[in-house]
Amino acid sequence: ISSDIQSSNKTAISAYIASLLDFNKIKIHYLKLNPALSVQLGLLAPQAVGEAFITFDGGQLDKDVGILERSLSYPLSKKSCLTLGQAIDTINVSEANSKDCCFEFLSMDDHLVQYIVNHIKSFSEESEDIMVIEIGGSITELGGQAFCKAVSKLEPRSCHHIFVGDNKQNFFNSINSADLDLFIQFDDQQRQRGMHIEDLILTQINQLISKQLKVKMAQVNLEHTCLHSPFNQKFTKQIQVAIVGRYIQNPAAYMSILDALYTAAQFNQISISLKFIQSLYLNENNVDENLKDVDAIIIPGGFGQCGLEGKITAIKYARTKKIPMLGICLGFQLTIIEFARNVCGMTGANTTEIDPNCEYPVIDKLHEIICGLTGECAQSQKKFQEISYNKYFGMNLGDCVINPIKGTIAAECFNEDKKERHWHSYAVNMKFWQKLAEKGLIAAVWDQTNNIVVGVEIKDHPFFVAYQFHPEFKSDYGQPRKIFEQFVTTAHNLLDKKSKNTNKQ
Known part of the structure; x- marks a missing residue:
């Protein structure tokens, strides 16, 4: 062709x-x-x-x-x-x-x-x-x-x-x-x-x-086609989703996320309007102006230092305003950083990718984290990572087994297929995990060896989740992924509830 x-x-x-x-x-x-x-x-x-x-x-x-x-x-x-x-x-x-x-x-x-x-x-x-x-x-x-x-x-x-x-x-x-x-x-x-x-x-x-x-x-059935345009259908149920990222000038940079989002909305008869927000220019002074009208927020992956603080600002806004939020890959790491700074009091918490000398390196190189493990944990983790590290230069890359924790949103969405696509060389520094957990950050997903957290949630929030892996890479036009379904339906239900309360008043 x-x-x-x-x-x-x-x-x-x-x-x-x-x-x-x-x-x-x-x-x-x-x-x-x-x-x-x-x-x-x-x-x-x-x-x-x-x-x-x-x-x-x-x-x-x-x-x-x-x-x-x-x-x-x-x-x-x-x-x-x-x-x-x-x-x-x-x-x-x-x-x-x-x-x-x-x-x-x-x-x-x-x-x-x-x-x-x-x-x-x-x-x-x-x-x-x-x-x-x-x-x-x-x-x-x-x-x-x-x-x-x-x-x-x-x-x-x-x-x-x-x-x-x-x-x-x-x-x-x-x-x-x-x-x-x-x-x-x-x-x-x-x-x-x-x-x-x-x-x-x-x-x-x-x-x-x-x-x-x-x-x-x-x-042979010749009626099936993937070339129809379901994403253009309009439904009475509508939500607005913000994509807070660095590469918004080219939506193809988030193609898999957008396809997964639209497919989930289509199957639940919900129309989605997207609001792309450049994280480079987002800060505490304009965050309310940019996000006050959105019904849900996605913090996608990315590389480099540019726009990180804007994404962290958006994560804080979603957490405090109880707006449904989904963080993916770098979005997961920045969720850890935001929680450490603003809930745990770890001022200056950061990733060593950006600041190698920060006081609270809550995100560190995967290899360094593995080397820091001790005892049986270290042996099992190092054995698991040895092939991946040599093959992918220190990255988790491709399908890796995950362990969702019972009672979490992750367990509802990822329990059928416990392999998810990974693409990262940094991870949660488990030296700081106890402090994060004491303040309410829930370990929703662990890695294959149950030594490193790869998914988090918080209580008393309708939908605040973040994952180190990429659920969008296993999406399917014919069947939406449950995590994206829950994301869009939760956003619509909250909007519907808000509208009914406004009408009563």
Whole structure:
């Protein structure tokens, strides 16, 4: 699936095909070929490229992989995205580590293209019959052309191909079409005639399933689609949710959170209006002006020092005004800091990521916290972290087991699947936990070894929760996550109760 222009149509089409096949119990592989020269997508600026999506096995991938995974009933692996930079980097590293180099120099046509081909073929070792390959960006770019050459090298005798092009002219010229079964064309004229994407490809999917998989079409349901627009539906029940973050100029930086939020609202027939608040400029003097009309607040993840104090101000406002709040990753760490400062009297409490010499380092490097544990706790934790630390350079990355505590909101929402996506190298400094707990901070979720707190709540508040992990990365367009459902329904119930009290007066 490719295009001669940069557009989001390709991902929408990929998600449609994958979702339709999944709905009919046909499992697929997905591969996003990204022409970027970047190697570590998790280090890119979210305000520029959007979020990095974390897979169950620790991959930091293109956000489009998240869209595909939310369209499916099963997770995708870290093999599901390959950038041009990663391919080049792997080839260069292989050459540098080779003791017996069998070629004089590396070339794009031979070694780079062949590496891409081998990466695609590596999926064939698994049992799935269909693979959806999306070539990102534009195929008029050099990176796109390299991917097109790799795709054209796939042996037509070993697999059947369907190429989907958005504006076919340059796409047709870029790929040798001699052995292709089908071409599907989406151009401006067809869009102007009001033709829907699903109408165009239903016949082709029909042919694919019946011809290649030998499945009777009477047994296949073609009505399912993930391309409808449920998020645009309006309901009588409405709430306003504030996203207090650093990257609000690009909502794609919080794509998984927004999708999880909208899905939960949709299933509960609640309309959501979003209010993006730049944490850089939020302070005690203007917090009431910015947040007084919102019904709920989300403090998302992020990196660096910019805007942290604004987020802490928003967390304090949510806690004291009893506004439903959900903190995620960095939002969790800042919730710990806010509580330590304003409830426990630990003036100057901070994270060592920002202030290594602070008086109360309530958030510290994960590695330092593990080294500070003693006895059996230390042995179990260090054994658990050893592989993760060596593999991910001191980070908890990917699916990790969590232990929700009975009687908490977390136990209601995470008890079915006790694995959650993590992406962090800092954690709660357990040396200070006793003081936090004595003042009312509840340990709602512990890590796999029950040594480090990864989720907190407080009493006497309708919904004040924060988690070190990312529940949004395991969200699903077809079934909302309970934590987001409780978040939106609690916000609406409080608003409804407030409205009724106002009417009585």
